[in-house]
Amino acid sequence: MQINRVFVNSYRAVCSAALNAEDLFKVVCTQKSGIKTSTTFYADKTVGIGIVKVDLEKSLLEEIGTVLKNSNLDNFEETLLVIGSSVGGMRLSEEKYFQDNSYKNINPALHVIDSISYKISQKYTFKDDLSFSTACTSSANALGYAYEVISKGVYKNVLVVGYDTLCKTTVGGFYALGVLSANRCKPFDKNRDGMNVAEGLGILLLQNKQIDTSVEFCGVGYSSDAFHMTQPNPEGAKKAMQNALTCKGLQPEDISYINAHGTGTKANDSSEISAIESLFGKSVPVSSTKSITGHTLGAAGALEAILSVVSLQKQIIMPNSNLEYPEAEGMNYVLKAEEKEINYILSNSFAFGGNNTSLLFGTIK
Template sequence: MQNRAFINYFDTVCCAGNNPEELFESILEKKDCISLDTNFVKEQTVAIGKIKTDISLNELLVQRLKKLLENTNLEDFSQTLLVVGSSVGGMNETERVYFKDKNYKNIDYKKHPIDSVADFLKKNFNFYDDISFSTACTSSANALGYAKECINKGVYKNILVVGIDALSFTTVCGFRSLSVLSSNICTPFDKNREGMNVAEGFGLILLQDTEKENSVEFLGVGYSSDAHHMTQPHPDGLGAMEAMKSALKNAKLNTRDISYINAHGTGTYANDFSELTAIKTLFKDIQPKISSTKSITGHTLGAAGAIEAIICCMILKNQTIPTNKGLIEIEIDGINYSLENKKQNIKYTMSNSFAFGGNNTSLIFGIPYEY
């Protein structure tokens, strides 16, 4: 029998909250956490999810890792694998130096790559080893999947997963070039959607092979790569459906078991249509409750998988399914949209993350059970 993977600690910072409790409260209360910005895109106002802090996300992350050590059974990280998922790595640091000095020669190339986050953390803590993933918007979801497989196979007993991305001109302007940015808070699944909100943040999750009090079990992971288009998902949701099917198989569950799906739900037509088509096709007449939380957090890119996994953990711990913010005029019928916060018995939740190039990952979490 494989080892079971348990989430025994998690923490997060994003525009919607300074910790998991604040984040979940913002979601339930449908708070306006996205702000309007005129600095990133020339002569255009865009809505972004910016964190109000005087220090870098990396420095803030160090503070939270010290807090983790104070609140868990770990004395240090010497027996812990560090797995980082990030879409842009140190790109924001590169931009900061370049725009300040107007000279690329002053850029420290070691602070630019995807593994620059792991390198920064290793200067403050002694990790057993580290690995970094960069698969665009599935980065930390894939990092979590890798960590689960390592725990299941008994390779490691402790794995710290970090999903992190900071706002950068490259990402914001890149999505602007695709004409998918919104000047208002995004409204996933709504007929009058305008587009997505780029955001920043991090989520950290401690996976262990031993169940603790109040653990959440990481039960399933499913991957697919439909490679339909560089930036567009398959319109019939073939890749999304395959990832969800694989996650269910990995968790030894069926469609009837899932109470809630935290959708990728970016608020772009291509994503909304593809994902909802996949869910309708796979779950048929047994539709679980569905919502997107990106109207609260924005799209944190490579950090989204970790942050939304934490949201799923909070849903399980609070036994409360959150509503969709901004969903007024439904465009696609046959979906069990969550239109109000609802207390109910929740055993299993699914979280979807989809990325450029048809890279798709679905994760399943649940309340631990006895065999």
């Protein structure tokens, strides 16, 4: 039973395309990508990749400080911290290993998934913390959990952090799966050839009280289809979106826009667009922002939630960049930024193992 409404009251974003949320929304709308061709991680492997131009670990604490400064809070002592990350502190461990040619000096506290909350807790005091690692749905699930505990009256304030950095292990893992493109990815295009792995940071302060700039977090839908270790199932994606609609008692025609997971891989794109067409038909506007930001893995859900919130605040639908030859003809792919009345947005995140999460955001009613 829902006791409280849930509002997004502050947010910060850092990724390869921009160093703040306002600039990120602008580059998405003007289709200026942060993806660059790189051989940084493996000299014999050329990949399109999204590398942040600043120290992401330093930015993590700075951006949390900015959220606190911009909030109605004096501190975080009555706030729950929820982290979403796919790889945790793997980059630091990897750097230490190659530096020492040994694993013995790796600090376990800086390696595991809750290494991010460990770092944050060195500077800020939270009521408690929790970490999610569910691959590419990590921060979407963190946001879903935050929605649950606020709506049920367990917490009044929850700070959600989506965070992932890149390292050889991460890049090499996706390369071994054969899903990395050497160029900027092309979500939903017939000629797509893979994704762009990237790093990023997304922070959202969720509260049970509305402020002037609030966007409502209206619900979350989950599914776990367990269809295949890496291949998605359209029915799982469809179920997650259906469950999100149920939270607010909405019908498919109530959705103004879908911010798709849209990675640019053949398996994901065809599965997701099939699920969208099955539930919504072909008229709902759809786009993916990953040709601009890259796929930021565990941070993707948080970053795309922020973009959805800004989209609602500005009443502008974001375009699907780098789309020339749509695979599914007749779908309403957004090809350029469009001013339009937007009431509700679904933001999708899907992960290996059939873990699917769909977040529902809306204007204040």
